[in-house]
Amino acid sequence: MFNRLFLKTITLFIITFLLTACGSRIVPESNFLENSEITPSKLVYQRDSVHFNIKGEIPIISALSPKNPRVEIELRGSNQRVNLGELELQKELGKYTYGNNFTIQYQPWMEGAVLEALFYQGKDQSSPNEKKILAKGVITTPLLVKVGEVRPDEPIPQVGLYIPTGSMDKDLSRYSDFSFYFPAGSSKVVETNQNHATLDSLKNFILLYPSISGIKITGIQSPENSEGKNSKLGMDRAEATLDYLKKSNIRILDSLLDISSRWNDWFDFRLLLRDYEKLSTQRKDQFYSVLLNGQDYQTQANDLRKINGFREVSRDLFPKLRAAKVEIQAKPLAGLDQQQAAQLRAALESSGFNSGLSPADWAIAGESSPRLEDKEEIYSKMTELFRSALPYNNLAVVKMRQAQRTLDPKKKSLLWEEANRLLDQALRIENNPYVLHNQGQILVLQGRVEEAYKKLSDASVLTKNEDFIRLNESLRGSIDIIRGDYKLATLRFQYQYSTPQDFFNKGLAFFMSGDYANASISFEESVTAGRSFGYGYYGLALLAAVSGQDEVALIHLKQAIDKSEVLYQKALIDPEFEELRQTQAFFEIFK
Template identity: 30%
Template sequence: MNILINRPKPNQFMKYSLKILIVCFSVFWVSCSTQSLFDKAGLPDIKVDKDPLVLHNDSVRFKLRATIPAGLVTEENKYTLLPEYQYGEGALPLEEISIDESDLAGPGQAVEIIRNMAFPYMEGMDRGTLRIKGLLEEVETGKTYTTPYMTLANGIISTVNLARVGQFAPGENIPEVGAYMSYDDDFMNMAAHELDYYFPKSSAQANPSASNEAFTNELEQLVEKEAEINKIVIQGMASPDEPDYGSLTAARAQVAEQQVKTQLRKLGYTGNVENIEIELQRKEPDWLLFRHLLRTFEGIDMQERDKYFDVIYADESYEHKVEQLKEIPSYQRFSKERFAQMQLAKIMVMMAQDRRSDPEISAMANKYINGTATGDELTEAELARAATFNPGLKDKQLIYEAMLKQHGSALAYNNLGVVYLNQAHRMIKISDKNNKVNEAMRLFRMSNEIRESPQAMHNMGQAYLMWGDYGAAYLEISKANARAENNPDFQRFNEGKRGALDIIRGDYKLATLRLDKAPETATNMFNKGLAYYLAEEYGQAAIAFEESALSNMEFGYAFYGLALVAAQNNDEERLYENLAKAVQRSPYLKLRAATDLEFKDYFTKQAFIEAIK
């Protein structure tokens, strides 16, 4: 069988081969032409406005200016700048800058680019490198050509991180944080005694039943003291399964008032009952007692209990929350066994008494610390006083826990939370620290639910600071300032922390104004000097740093600040003198000084090396 094969004739074969050769040569020529053009045009001219870069607020910001050589950006080619910040063993890619023909001012011209750039600051970035490379891409073929990396800036100046907001480094003294609440002097001469008067369900009628025997007996004990009653505060309460919360609680408070007056007369109170100041407090639905009963109710597990908390903490009306609670499987049992304990009026009787001496208060407080107290040896005011005599956090914890168990007041919740914050400050394990801070935040919330206070708001902000959430911290501490409008001393204290946060937020001028109002502690004066320094007001910075040093000669940061100012003024003698004092007082500052780019002009000088030994 013959097989016929069609072969091109010699002339046809030559023409076919020539076409293939022309196509291959064209591709090769274009490729060589583009590469030649890329090589001939040279590298782009790229600069940034800061070298080293500077940390501002929570990010590093800079302006990039680039000139792309003529001929590289055309309809056929586009150009991309690829910046990155290299530090440690990795690199952070930054925003790409794409350039195409739309950026051309005219055919064949160079391209001028200006971009405001930023990237988030992370620990370890101080000694990194900002670098960039150019990428040329042929639109039709997709082939790319790159320039070598070009260094734009070396390192980051992070002086703003020196702001003191309660943190500390290894080898430094641990600062106390938080704001304790205290009784006013007027209350130190008064004993507060809490009584409960119970009512039938959904009723505000007087209830002479056995459930109020304790009320009568406790009131009798107060009368037997033969001390004058200065004031009585009464709050009506109701359980979630009782209708019309507002009207019912108001009526219960009024009935409780009449019952107190009636019983005082019957029991032989020697004072004039009508002269006693009685305050009926009307409160929004209060979930504090509900939460306490829930936590002590053993009939449900933690998962079921969380369902209740999800409802009561939701941003809904009281009525809607009650309907939601009814949907929880254990509600019927819980309401049957515990809600009767919420159907009452709470009565606080404040009696005049001779104030116990501080040594007597201190001696009796030891019963709480040793676990031998029965619960009512000291009044709440005296317990608050006793806690100030005991600087140890463990002793304070025991005293405030006793106060919380006995009174459950806003003061007890807040002050125990402050103790937890300071305990968390001293914990090494991160999970333990976070758990303690979380528990402190719960106590501050409960304190505010009883009575909103600037102290609890400030402390919530301090807790957020310990988590590194500066935005939330600033919000809470600002709320505390507004709440303390009638407490100028607290406002001054609070402004110190708010001014430090202004430094971190990058508002240096505002920080100086706030810190001008703050107490003149070593920390506040250092922060004030730092704010002036970052605002480039070096004379004012030096004054504040000197005042900080005079306030506490062991505070290394004050001398570090003076060294910063000396470096700006090229005053080497003062630079080395103050830097030596700073590093002697703080191991952290010793490590920082060796790499702090504020001192980069002095790194190789022998006197600098000697100063930081």
């Protein structure tokens, strides 16, 4: 008995001595970073920085107590790392405690970085005894916003605004939609006053903007029993509307026509519900909770009928779904006649010669020329002939768009500098909102967001032109998202849009502000406006992920990554999909 007790005492003494003497050479079987916590649980980009708090405690337990403990925090990427310093340890009864708030300037490499706690102890502290990953990656959802940057494997976005001539409509495409309504269960266009008024409005639109670039006719049917049990009625309505337009002497080229139908789809109902004023916000949320739950159409229909007030809503809104929707993208005719074109060519080929063309004629010629090289020649000549902000601004826009088309960063920077010199000259002639907008556009492409915002804010107060304000406010709203002013951003996007990029930015503003119902509508509108534009699908995937609809998220994410290499790479590291990344199904969609 005495020998056993003596041996156990000697053994315990030797172990204690070795632990004390060897420091980090023998690591106690204890997890000293087990209680290390980070808030928020995922790192988030906000206003060009990443903010988080780390706290924890290290237990002091007899022989397993750490010797000379030290905790460091490190952010580690594939090629770069930042040591955020050592945490101060406070010794208390039975433990060390630590805690600190961090704010670090965001850099692009941090998006896929890992935040780690490193624990050291003992005499040899050349390498950590223990590591703990606190967070993977940085959520950079606001940086998805489209502000005109060129991305690989994506169409080159248009940047810059030409000053319009005044004698010719603006260099902007116009969009409008028109709805023709049908009796229940019918696909015959009835000559009602309402349909007559719609037809007149459509004709007036085409008269003003005869250069049609696209026309889409979508047949819609309501969920009523009288509307039938298949999609044939919707397509019949679309085709009947096309015949009605042709008989009304509206010429439609087949190459510009897209004809389709929607059935067993709550998209149009959600659009109507958004503007329906007879429901409280709380009651609308009940409807949206069903419409966005990812269930099949019939299940959602059954659940909607259980909501108090559904009968009144269906009575008011379902008749508006017995329709065909005509969407038109068009712009005014442009250009000079043959005699004016000859005068223009003579002036371009002669030094200081104008040949009698007015400033408006020159501006129309520049505006209607499809090639940037021709625009450059015309606007450059105009700077010799006329003292006006228009040629300097419009020549600057040509330089901006040339910069978009080069892959050489040095050449791109030189073109931006040249554009800025031209814009400065334009401002010396006239304090013009278009010039300020273009300066702001260049600044945001250079990453100088605050300076850009100031320029755009100054531009917005100089004109009441609705087309300009819509585009200027859209860019301001996009910058609001980057700056973290999400609620303000939603107010910037209260305009009618037609491009998938604008719809996506609008949806992103709602998503970041927590208004998921309106975000869903805008993302779906982005998908409808351009199915090859993957960002709308990515937005829908984000919505599904935050609401726990994993299967729906994967469906939308697959569509997004198939359409964009940028989104493919982002999805692989986006912390918004961290939970999905734990499943085999997530990696299946990347094959």
